[in-house]
Each structure stands twice: as structure tokens, then as C-alpha cells.
Amino acid sequence: MTEMPRAVCVIGEALIDIVRTSDATTELPGGSPANVAYGLGLLGVDTTFLTHLGDDERGRLIAEHLAGVRLAAGSQSAARTSTAAATIGATGAASYVFDLDWSLPADASTPPARVLHTGSIASFLAPGADTVRSLLKAAEAGTIVTYDPNIRPSIIGSRDDNIGRFEAMASLASVVKLSDEDAAWLYPHLTVDEVLPQVLALGPRLAIVTLGGDGSILATRELRVQVPSARVTVVDTIGAGDTYMASLVYSLLDIDPTAVSEAELLGMGRRAAAAAGITVSRAGADLPTLAEVEAALEALAESETELETDPETETAPEPEADQP
Template sequence: MNSPAPTALVLGEALVDVVRRLDGTVEDHPGGSPANVAIGLGRLGRPVELLTWFAADTHGDLVRKHLEESAVRIVAGSDGAASTPVAIATLDATGAATYTFDIDWQVPASAQLPADVVVVHSSTIGAALAPGGDAIVKILEEARARSTVTYDPNIRPALLGTPDEIRPLVERLVALADVVKASDEDVEWLEPGVPVADVAARWASAGPGLVVITRGGEGVLAVTAGGVNVEVPAPKVDVADTVGAGDSFMSSLIDGLWSARLLGANRRAELAAIDEAKLVRILTRSARIAAITVSRAGANPPWAEEVE
């Protein structure tokens, strides 16, 4: 009998982004950072499951269709919410988004860690919001025994409170993770006045094998527990909007580490010791995939054939 194929498990919100543009147009796009990461992995050909919380309503139908079209398997019981969460994204003249939210977050009672999972990904919202947050942290703690844990803080102040209130949870999740990917805006909000590179180095000494900071048009910096420090430039691109850019980078980062055979708890030491050339290749591809995403409206990451 063949063993099950290694699978990614993504934990967190699937919602509808109601995008409001300066010209007065309003569009509904399925979104949510974890859902976007799952979709990015599915479009890159990786087996992926999403543990989330949405409703069997009109918005929920939109979310389900979007996930299933991208080969994302939805964990049973994830559609038990009273209403599907909504994020209102208001775009400025540069295409950057600010958000307000209406989210009910719970974890399906039947949720458990699949035996074949090689990587588990989460963001802060799922771990912070009651009543589901404690269950997410428990799953991450359990996952470390056999899986790589990846984490994107994906800070949303409207949901998470002040830096002082949320920082202890972020630091706990950083310490649980093998890979942390954050934006410079996340880091600057969490640690005002502290150089982003200093925060990345501190996080890399706290547990993760790899810390990556995306900086928009200024490119990417990365620090490893093994002492490698690299910077990768961002591709030049005409920006439609930035919705989902960091999420597509995250899915590509996971995909690249997967191809490099650096996922799974038994590869933790190899991940921390990744060499500079291999890391640059993975980050360069991830930046290119994020650039494709920002070149078109909404969280719409590319399919494998568009990338290769």
C-alpha cells in the first residue's frame, strides 16, 4: 500500500474581501490570509487542507467555490459559522489596503492534525481571537513533533489591539515556528523605532530556522539560525493592488522549501543550516510570484504554469 502524499495544513480565516476603490467601485473577492496561502499552495500543485470557519451563505458559497477551484480541501466542519466573515479593504492611491473586519472565529470540534501533514501554517488572527485561538495554539504545539511550523504575523490592528497587548502572543508563535515571514509594516507596528533587521535577527535566535521580512518595493531580507543574512530585490511591476501579495509570497516560500526537501520535523536542522545560494533562489522565486499577484486585482496568486 502506498503511503499518503505529504500534505500542508493551513489554519485560520477564510472570508470575503469587500474591496472599495477610489473611483467608488466595490468588488467582492474571496480572501483571508490563511485561505490565500492555502490557495497559493493549491495552485502551485501542493496537496493542502484548510481548517477555517465560514457559513453556508452567499458569501460562504463564494469562498467554498474559490477554495475548491484551487484544489484546496476544506476540513470537515469548517462551514458551521452563523455568517461568513467579511473584511472591508479600502484602497488608497497606491493600491495599498486598510482593513476593517466582521469575524466570528471558532475551530471545528472535529479538528485534528492529519497523520501525513508535513507543514502547518498559521497567522496571528486565528491564534488571537476567542473562542478558537487556544485550539489553534494547541494544534501548533502538537504539530512541532512531526511537521514544520510556518507563521505570518499578518498584523491587523483593528482586530488585535495594541502592540503591547498582542506582542506576547506574537513572540510565543515566533518561538513555536520554524519559518516566520513578516512584512516590514508588521514589524514596525510591533516594534516601533527598532530596525527591522534587528527584530529579524532576534526572532531567528528565538526558535525559527528562518525569518523572512518582505519590504514591498525595497525587496526581501532574510536571516537564518545558522547565521546566513541575505537581501533579494523586488521585481519591478505595475501595481494593481497589494491585496494578497504577502500571502502569495508565503505560499511560494513554503513551496520552495518543500522542493528543497527542507520540510518536516526531521529536517529542522537542515532548514536552519540552509545555504545562501539555495535561500536566494527560493526568495527570488517567491518575490516573482508576489509581483504577479500585485499586478492584478484582488488576492489572485498565479498557477504553477504561469510561474514556470
């Protein structure tokens, strides 16, 4: 693999989340790729973000929020900054309504980076999606391409109109991450266990499906592990998948997805679960810092050690790898 800078470039939409609860309405920076870029910045990663912001109050709010992330040239050329209205239900789950404009300059480019990430609406909505695919195709040899479709049917339309777009993007990726809802929407006649090899057959070396409170599954063509979710009290789920994705990208700075081991898969999954657990335990897309993730992992290791040394406590078996 060609040696690349220990850096990440994220391509995708940034917008303002208008969050409505029974108590109040607030406006906060959001968008799945923006959240991933922001999360990587909090993890101390050298991150560049190629996006489409307006030179308006909302656009400036996003730029200030992403202070630890470098905005790529041409990222502030939109006529207006996009929005997503999120309504939080009684269970803490969010539903969305979008007002989104997505495009990129014709001369858009990405800097050399160890990982190039994209996903969500940016990979489906014209005209920007076509530019995103071109940028992925032009990625330098040695770049790890990660993709999270983060399906939003209310914006992108029907499954039949978009399955081809998803599979074209996935075929350019080294790593694909789906939620269980994404998997069911893309492949409604397949189980999660059947979706994983389906995605791997498109070309990626690593496929992941997150299962909400039931954890996540990470699979290559040779290995499969299941990792439990963190045990936390859920406040809301905004940003959970983006936190998980940012953590995966962080891990991939030091892991080769073409030759990943069982221990590495488990470590990636456990770190991502710990990070996502922090986010869902707080209101909004409040992603964790590196110190917070490390502290959560340390606490988890200590609790597992206590269970192992207590003869009166039964411990749950560790996830095992098996054939996909």
C-alpha cells in the same frame, strides 16, 4: 527529520473581501490564510484548509473559490461568514475594516503534512487562537511550522496586549515571515536588521521580512540574504504578502529550514518575489499558477543572462550572505 507527506495544512480565517474603489464595489473570497491555501492549490500542492465558514451564500462562494483545496472537517460550522471591507487608495494600497468571528471545533485536528501553516487574525483572536496554538503544539515530529502574523491592529488591539501572543506562536514555528509594517508594530524600537535576530532568538530557524518595493530579507542564525522585488507596474497590493508566503511554503516542501544553504535562501526569495510581482500587477488577490511563476522566473533568468553578456551594460551585484 521524520518523513512526512508532501502536503500542506493551512489553519486560519477565510472571509469575503468587500473591495471598494472609486469605480465599484465587489465581493471576493479572501483572508490571509485562505489566500495562502488558495495560492498553494494553484501551485499544485496537496493542501488541506482548516477554517471557520458559515453555511451561507458567502461561505459557499469561498468554498467554490477553494475548489482545488480540501476543507478540513468542521470548517463550515460558523453562524455567518466573516467579511473584510478593503478600500483601495490612489497609490493602490489597501486599508481594511473587519467583521470577523473566529473559532474552531474543540475536536479540530490536522492531517499529517510536510508543512503546517497559520497566521494573521487566526493567531490572535479568541477563542480560535488558543485552538491554533494547541494544534501547532500537537504537530507531528518532522512537520515544518510556518507563521505569518500579518498584523491587523484594528481587529486584534494594542501591541502590548498581543506581543506575548505573537512570541508564543513564533516560538512554535520553524519559519516566521513578517512584513516591514509587522516588524515596526511588534518591535517599534528596533530596526529591521535588529528584528530578525530578535525573532530567531524565539526559536525559528528561518526569519523573513518583506520590504515592499525594496524586496525582502531572509535570515538564519548563520546566513542573511537580501532579494530585490520584481520590477512590475503595481495595480494594488491585495494578496501580495500571501502570495509571497504561499511561495515560501512551496519551496519548503523541498528545503530543510534547519540546514538551508545560501543558494537555497536566494532561490526561495527570488521565487517568492516573482510570484508576488505577478499578484501586485493584477487587480485583487489574483494569485499566480505554477506555470505563471515558472514563466516569470525563466524571463528573469533570460534578462539576467542578456545583461551579463552585454559588455556595455552594468549589472547590479547579486545579494550576498553575511552574518546577522
